[in-house]
Amino acid sequence: MAKPSAPGLHIRKWDAGRWTEAPDAVVTEEPLQLMLDGAPLSVVMRTPGQDVELALGLFYAEGITRSLGEIRSIRMSAEAGESESKIEVDASIVESNHLDVLIAGKPRRKPERSMLASSACGVCGAVLIEDLRRGLAKLGRGPSVDSSLLPRLVERLRSGQGVFERTGGLHAAGLFTSLGEEICVREDIGRHNAVDKVVGRMLLDGRLPTSDAILVVSGRAGYEIVQKAITAGIPVVAAVGAPSSLAVALAREFQQTLVGFLRGERFNVYSGPERLTS
Numbered sequence: 001m002a003k004p005s006a007p008g009l010h011i012r013k014w015d016a017g018r019w020t021e022a023p024d025a026v027v028t029e030e031p032l033q034l035m036l037d038g039a040p041l042s043v044v045m046r047t048p049g050q051d052v053e054l055a056l057g058l059f060y061a062e063g064i065t066r067s068l069g070e071i072r073s074i075r076m077s078a079e080a081g082e083s084e085s086k087i088e089v090d091a092s093i094v095e096s097n098h099l100d101v102l103i104a105g106k107p108r109r110k111p112e113r114s115m116l117a118s119s120a121c122g123v124c125g126a127v128l129i130e131d132l133r134r135g136l137a138k139l140g141r142g143p144s145v146d147s148s149l150l151p152r153l154v155e156r157l158r159s160g161q162g163v164f165e166r167t168g169g170l171h172a173a174g175l176f177t178s179l180g181e182e183i184c185v186r187e188d189i190g191r192h193n194a195v196d197k198v199v200g201r202m203l204l205d206g207r208l209p210t211s212d213a214i215l216v217v218s219g220r221a222g223y224e225i226v227q228k229a230i231t232a233g234i235p236v237v238a239a240v241g242a243p244s245s246l247a248v249a250l251a252r253e254f255q256q257t258l259v260g261f262l263r264g265e266r267f268n269v270y271s272g273p274e275r276l277t278s
Helices: 051-061 129-133 149-159 162-167 191-204 223-231 245-253
Strands: 008-015 018-025 030-036 039-046 071-076 087-093 115-117 171-177 182-188 213-217 236-239 257-263 266-271
Touching: 030 051, 039 051, 051 071, 051 191, 051 223, 149 171, 149 182, 149 213, 149 236, 149 257, 149 266, 171 191, 182 191, 191 213, 191 223, 223 236, 223 245, 245 257, 245 266
Parallel strands: 030 087, 039 115, 213 236, 236 257
Antiparallel strands: 008 018, 030 039, 071 087, 171 182, 171 213, 257 266
């Protein structure tokens, strides 16, 4: 049985010169060991829950797999009664020679790294700079989105953040249609993990690439968020926080609409304004 995402504890609080005892909740952060073809691939720091989605979304973003048909089996070690604090996901790819598989006309390489992915960084373990751009392709025209819709999507994202309401310590990623209908909302201590869970869900549902949707994220729009969204074919990304210079450059190069500082009724458009209508 999975551990709760917000375990309760008692703390001491200092307020205006006085100490008090109070209950509190903190978000769970634990390692997840990912295995590929029997060998360790990565240790991901994440909030337990939707771990299969997380693994599939990460594998998709890394270019390891592009369809469920390439995966022979996925097994969570917790099912065998092992420690839940370090859940193992064992994924075996049908094609052992990944050099023969093409992504966007480029050969897919078997992963050459074993890395620690912290809850703050989704690409910390990349060996080569070119690995960060591998397999990306320019996005299609995508949908036209009413500009007034975007602020409302932040509220819908927040309404789906049950653990955040108790802890204040989680990021969220939500996928919505161009009309604002919710497709999928996921929470995690890592903003990039939340995106991987959303993409993994879409892979399981056979909905990738997702070329007609809007991705809304609760934090900043760093490079890894934009890269994962482009890989999944998502044409519009809107972030509550600021974008980075590299994220803006990538969004412009691959023709993605990138929105930042989405707060209240205001936001900035850094790339692809043509998809937003007044």
